[in-house]
Amino acid sequence: MTEADVSGLDMxxxxxxxxxxxxxxxxxxxxxxxxxxxREIYKFGRKLGQGSFGVVYEATHIxxxxxxxxxxxxxxxxxGSSKVEMLEHEIDILKQVNHDNIIxxxxxxxxxxxxxxxxxxxxxxxxxxxxxxxRFFTEDETRHIICSLADAVAYLHKRIMHRDLKLENILVKKxxxxxxxxxxNIKVTDFGLSAKTxxxxxxxxxxxxxxxxxxxxxxxxRGYSLWCDVWSIGVVMYMLCGxxxxxxxxxxxxxxxxxxxxxxxxxxxWATVSxxxxxxxxxxxTDPAYRMSANQLLExxxxx
Numbered sequence: 580m581t582e583a584d585v586s587g588l589d590m591x592x593x594x595x596x597x598x599x600x601x602x603x604x605x606x607x608x609x610x611x612x613x614x615x616x617x618r619e620i621y622k623f624g625r626k627l628g629q630g631s632f633g634v635v636y637e638a639t640h641i642x643x644x645x646x647x648x649x650x651x652x653x654x655x656x657x658x659g660s661s662k663v664e665m666l667e668h669e670i671d672i673l674k675q676v677n678h679d680n681i682i683x684x685x686x687x688x689x690x691x692x693x694x695x696x697x698x699x700x701x702x703x704x705x706x707x708x709x710x711x712x713x714r715f716f717t718e719d720e721t722r723h724i725i726c727s728l729a730d731a732v733a734y735l736h737k738r739i740m741h742r743d744l745k746l747e748n749i750l751v752k753k754x755x756x757x758x759x760x761x762x763x764n765i766k767v768t769d770f771g772l773s774a775k776t777x778x779x780x781x782x783x784x785x786x787x788x789x790x791x792x793x794x795x796x797x798x799x800x801r802g803y804s805l806w807c808d809v810w811s812i813g814v815v816m817y818m819l820c821g822x823x824x825x826x827x828x829x830x831x832x833x834x835x836x837x838x839x840x841x842x843x844x845x846x847x848x849w850a851t852v853s854x855x856x857x858x859x860x861x862x863x864x865t866d867p868a869y870r871m872s873a874n875q876l877l878e879x880x881x882x883x
Contacts, residue, residue: 606674608687617688617695621649627704632662632771637700647685650696665771666694672739672770673698680731682750682768701766703751706815709763710746715821716763718852724763725816726882731767732812733873736805743772744811746818776805806867812876813842813862816855820848824863838865854881 611617624637633652640647652666673684673696688695703709706724710716716724728749735741748769755761817824824842827833842863844856858881861871876882 603675604677604684606670606684606686608670608689611688611690614690614693617690621647621697623649632665638697646700648698648700650698652694652696654692654694663694666696668773669770670696672773672775676735676739678731678734680727680765680767681734682766698768699766701750701752701768703754703763705747706749706751706763706765707746709751709755710819710821715848716819718855720763721816721819721855722882724765724819725812726877727765728767728812728815729873729876729882732808733877735767735773736808736873738775739770740774740776740805741767741770741772741808741811742774743769744808744815746815749815804867806870806872809862809870809873809876810867812873813859816862817842817859820846820852822846824859854879857881 620641621638622641624639627635627637627648629635633650635648635650638647638649639645652662655662670684670687673682677683682701683699685697685699687697728744732741732744744767748767750766750768752764752766755763814824825833825837825840827836842859844852844859849856858871858876858879861869862876864870871879
């Protein structure tokens with residue numbers, strides 16, 4: 580493979596407010612003879628993270644000296660592996676989205692042993708880690724993060740349900756101390772559990788996936804729809820103040836806690852918060868029929 584094969588692959592990200600109905604992007608997918616060939620294109624740097632499906636590294640494109648993130652996933656020996664299927668599904672979804680607050684897929688490489696996803700680099704790491712360092716976010720910081728997250732979800736909900744929105748799956752583009760005006764700019768990532776959907780009762784799903792605290796109705800056995808993502812926005816928003824909205828020492832009791840109790844605001848920090856509490860009450864309705872939508876959240880005076 581020559582440098583010409585990989586040069587000029589940078590794609591301008593279209594603003595969500597100027598083009599929300601982008602058709603599938605042409606994401607280059609290339610097969611390489613072996614893993615060493617990729618090291619002739621990218622110089623791998625520090626490890627950014629590791630999950631159950633692979634490792635993410637910072638990498639520099641040798642020809643352009645631009646920095647990217649590369650997710651490296653080992654191909655299992657057996658055919659039809661769920662790990663590979665989820666990765667291929669994630670690639671399919673990322674090719675169909677183009678939004679400022681959703682991770683941008685640049686290109687894909689395959690070798691006999693590995694699959695590699697090249698995405699934009701988010702130096703700030705996971706939002707969860709930033710929250711752990713700060714302990715809590717200010718109301719203005721929370722407003723900016725939730726506005727960005729709701730905008731991404733409203734965009735996705737035209738045809739896609741994420742199904743695993745949580746602090747770990749929201750990346751920070753740059754550390755706040757080097758970001759524009761110290762704004763915390765986020766990117767939604769990890770679309771391995773996402774699903775294409777539409778409108779109507781036929782799109783009620785039964786498959787249990789995601790994380791219980793963020794997706795309780797998935798675990799209830801009663802079916803769920805894209806409204807589960809809105810609940811997740813509420814959980815993320817609540818947790819940005821430093822605590823989860825529902826707590827139980829046993830997972831078996833957590834679903835019961837969520838389904839039977841209203842969200843409360845007993846921590847001292849909530850005394851300093853304005854209309855955000857009203858929004859959280861609307862987002863964290865156990866009955867999705869009474870839950871605020873992502874678009875309604877974007878139109879709320881607390882956001883605007």
